[in-house]
Amino acid sequence: MDLTTNYLGLTLKNPVMPGASPLVDSLDNVRRLEDAGAAAIVMHSLFEEQITSQQLAEFAHTEMPAESFGEATSYFPQMEDYALGPDRYLEQIAKIKSMVEIPVIGSLNGTTLGGWTDHARLIEQAGADALELNVYYIATDPDETGAEVEQRTLDILEAVKDTVKIPIAVKLSPFFSSLGSFGKQLDAAGAAGLILFNRFYQPDIDIEELEVLQRLDLSTAAELRLRLRWAAILHGHLNASIAVSGGIHSVEDVVKAIMCGASAVQTVSSLLKNGPAHIGSLIQGVRHWLEDHEYESVAQMCGSMSLQHCPDPSIFERANYLKVLQLWKV
Numbered sequence: 001m002d003l004t005t006n007y008l009g010l011t012l013k014n015p016v017m018p019g020a021s022p023l024v025d026s027l028d029n030v031r032r033l034e035d036a037g038a039a040a041i042v043m044h045s046l047f048e049e050q051i052t053s054q055q056l057a058e059f060a061h062t063e064m065p066a067e068s069f070g071e072a073t074s075y076f077p078q079m080e081d082y083a084l085g086p087d088r089y090l091e092q093i094a095k096i097k098s099m100v101e102i103p104v105i106g107s108l109n110g111t112t113l114g115g116w117t118d119h120a121r122l123i124e125q126a127g128a129d130a131l132e133l134n135v136y137y138i139a140t141d142p143d144e145t146g147a148e149v150e151q152r153t154l155d156i157l158e159a160v161k162d163t164v165k166i167p168i169a170v171k172l173s174p175f176f177s178s179l180g181s182f183g184k185q186l187d188a189a190g191a192a193g194l195i196l197f198n199r200f201y202q203p204d205i206d207i208e209e210l211e212v213l214q215r216l217d218l219s220t221a222a223e224l225r226l227r228l229r230w231a232a233i234l235h236g237h238l239n240a241s242i243a244v245s246g247g248i249h250s251v252e253d254v255v256k257a258i259m260c261g262a263s264a265v266q267t268v269s270s271l272l273k274n275g276p277a278h279i280g281s282l283i284q285g286v287r288h289w290l291e292d293h294e295y296e297s298v299a300q301m302c303g304s305m306s307l308q309h310c311p312d313p314s315i316f317e318r319a320n321y322l323k324v325l326q327l328w329k330v
């Protein structure tokens with residue numbers, strides 16, 4: 001069975017990898033993931049805020065009196081809140097790169113155009129084979145237009161692209177009014193891949209204490225469907241590869257994502273719940289599923305249920321909405 005897949009121009013031995021998460025802050029976990037057959041290692045993100053906070057601290061150390069330094073940095077998250085600071089992040093990439101044979105994908109996470117994007121070069125120099133660019137942005141300013149949000153993301157991509165030769169995948173949110181058009185613009189700007197999607201951690205409200213609560217719930221497979229729909233819509237329109245991230249828990253979830261057009265899938269919640277070895281069960285399960293269903297390769301299955309190829313494309317469109325509402329009988 002040929003499980004290989006082309007993702008970001010890299011040939012991967014299979015389509016299943018861990019998504020960006022703290023799992024790989026531990027080298028033991030990296031070893032377990034590779035032993036279980038992971039196709040690549042995706043690093044935890046290095047955040048713009050960490051980089052600018054370090055730059056501010058360096059500036060303050062040389063240019064500002066000690067008392068104003070304390071006040072200035074109090075606006076930023078403390079460096080120790082992050083598992084790996086910018087320097088240790090680069091060391092971690094180099095260590096992982098020296099211990100594994102599979103590709104290592106760095107992750108830069110930020111929202112503004114600025115000096116932090118230069119860190120892409122350091123991540124490349126540390127040995128990363130590719131880079132994820134996560135522009136996790138919540139447009140809270142009602143005067144900011146969608147076009148401005150999209151343009152800034154394109155500008156960030158171009159700034160990062162100017163600094164590195166390795167392929168770049170953009171990890172997107174689903175909240176764009178015309179994701180197909182924006183996906184094509186990212187493709188034209190040189191994104192080697194689109195990752196569908198960032199998972200937005202929605203705050204809750206404590207109605208007694210009048211507090212906003214921070215929650216991190218792991219995903220369920222129900223979240224996969226949004227990704228399936230958009231992979232199916234985008235498949236065939238881009239040179240960039242598509243990866244699905246969000247709601248991949250079982251073998252069937254992996255199969256669905258590939259059928260809709262993903263050339264790779266990423267999973268985090270399932271590994272945090274079941275441990276790194278779970279990735280091995282997913283990969284072996286996909287192999288058996290393909291054999292049982294008489295496929296020859298992952299490539300043969302990729303996109304077979306996309307909008308262009310599935311028997312009833314209307315199911316991905318407005319017609320599905322109309323039909324589905326009529327299914328509920330009271």
Ligand SMILES: Cc1cc2nc3c(=O)[nH]c(=O)nc-3n(C[C@H](O)[C@H](O)[C@H](O)COP(=O)(O)O)c2cc1C
Nearest residue numbers: 019020021044045134199219245246247267268269
């Ligand atoms: C604890 C935790 C930490 C995460 N850290 C990052 C991160 O640093 N960068 C990033 O792009 N995504 C991060 N993610 C998001 C995951 O990569 C992934 O997109 C999301 O969890 C959806 O996949 P899942 O349903 O398999 O969990 C994190 C997720 C979790 C649960």
